[in-house]
Amino acid sequence: MRGRICFGVLLLPFLAPSLIHAQGFGKDLEQSLQVQAPADYPEANAVVIFDRERIDVTTSEIKFRRHVRLKILTKSGIGEVGEQSFLYVKGSDKVSHFKAQTITPDGKKHKVKSNAVFEKKYGDVREKTFAFPVLDTGCVIEYRYQISSSNYRYLRPWYFQSDIYTLLSEVTVGLAPGFNYTVSHQNTHGSRAPKKSTEQYPDHPGERLRVFTWSQKNLPPIGEEPFMSASENYRSSLKFQLTSFRNAYSDIKFVETWGKLGEDFDKYLKKYTKKKKKDVKRLAEEIVAGLQTQREKSEAIYNYVSSEFKNKSSNLYLSNETLADLLKSKIGTPEEKNLLLIELHRQLGMDAKPLLISTRSHARFHPRAPDLRDFNYLIAYVSLDDGSDFVDVSDRFSEYGILPPECLTEGGLLIDGAESALISMTVGNVHSARQDVTKMYVSDTGVVTCSLTCKLSGYYASEYSKLYDTETGEDFLQDHLMEFVQDDYELLDSSFARDSVDRFVMSANYTSRDLVTELDNNLIIRPVCYEFGENPFKSKQRFFPVDFMYPFTFKNVVEIHCEHPPGRYLLPEDIDIAIPGMSLERWSAVKDGIAVVVTEFAVKRPTFDPSQYDKVREIFQKMAEADAGEVTALFASADEADK
16 A cells, blocks of 8 residues: 555554654644655655654553654646555554544544544454545644554564655663663665654553654655566664563573574474375375485485465465465465475485565565564575575476575574574575567568567576466467567467476467558568566665666667668668666668668666665666667658658
């Protein structure tokens, strides 16, 4: 949902009733109504005037109080922030003191009514969503709520940034005596030291709360944009974690080590795999019958599991009760399939272990704050006598040892009983390429017959193989090959197949009358391009890296054959532009009466710093414009051509 600023509840979900009226709900509105677009981000449609959170940690509970105020600057801003939401956990969180209202430019207040508040369920998690009334340019909206919790063990990060420009974001923590903590920062600017003070501890006269306040100002938005990993990776954030509570009577630890968490998770997995071990061993022996080396056996197991077991979508690691149930149903989550692969290796005496990771669309885990909820996926780590591999069987179109792009991450938690530990991941680059070759046969009447061959390798091949596996040939052709042709065409025939070197090869023959325009007895021909027909980077500014996930190359070759060769061709201008890690080149030539236009685009590394965004955007714009580069076949006399 666009404009949703709901970090607090899942991050630091707690607050103090003593502060209910201290945050100024409905107060000091005149200054808020005068807020304008920031000078460093004049295109803002809305701004967060402030986002304040107060957490009080006492021996009875943790309480959280949040107050957010925003200003709508343009009509588009209504759609961006006119609906807000926050999350809480049913059973462990108590929500109270909720208020929300719109303040129109004339100063009138319009409360959010109960019939404009809705709840969605995600297991035990609840999302409270509310729509603001009477919205227009110049309105201020604000909301507050309180949540009480008894969960001391896991305080999620406070994100200073959202997908809306933020003028002020502030989090304050009050700690009762005896509580100890750690704090870590990500992408924060300026001083990381908090403002410190003390306050009277209401439950124990004579004792005082330690109070810490962290704040950030003038933060640009981090919203969903093309080619990015999880937005949480880029947002300025702070993670406050309680570590222990100690006094004369108690010594309580709130944080476990990674080793202890891994050991406990290993016990959970062993319950899943403990039944019918003999059946698993018998299956493993059948799969590798006649094979000699560990490498051959491991690849055979991979091929069997990836092809014979279907994927099941689930928000749980395990959808079957036991591994025996998976063997029977042959349908399971990718994590279950990876666990089966691990167990098949183990039954043959080979070393294989589960590895928990956080995928690229999931926020990075915090090495200094152990918590299994930072991970969202499980793959296999296989150690053979000739080397080690990271293995995932979720994609039956990928080769052994080729992780999906989503799994190309820095490290994870290797599950090995009491020896569980964090490990780094080094994965070799996969050569991913696309090459399109189109022969355009232009008749004297302006009808063009195109013969296309498209060869895809690496991640391109597996991606398109999966897409083709779920769509009919003609729909697949339209959605994933011809989407940038943008002209009426008549398909003659097509074919799709994986070749002997695991490339996905597509071919199509079609005719079109819209690729050629006749002008003064000459023909203006538009060479066909099937990729990057438009610039995906719409934003003028970007405050976080461009993440392609993996390097790739794209080559488009177009041959133009006219039924009667023209006197000469006017060819499009050459393009040659490059920055470190990315290049675009277009050149053209005429040989034996055939015009050839070649475009080559290469991304040589997966990520690009925000300082390079302008150049990256420029190259993609040139790529999109190259699609409009025309070839003119001149049939008129020289004098007429000059005219």
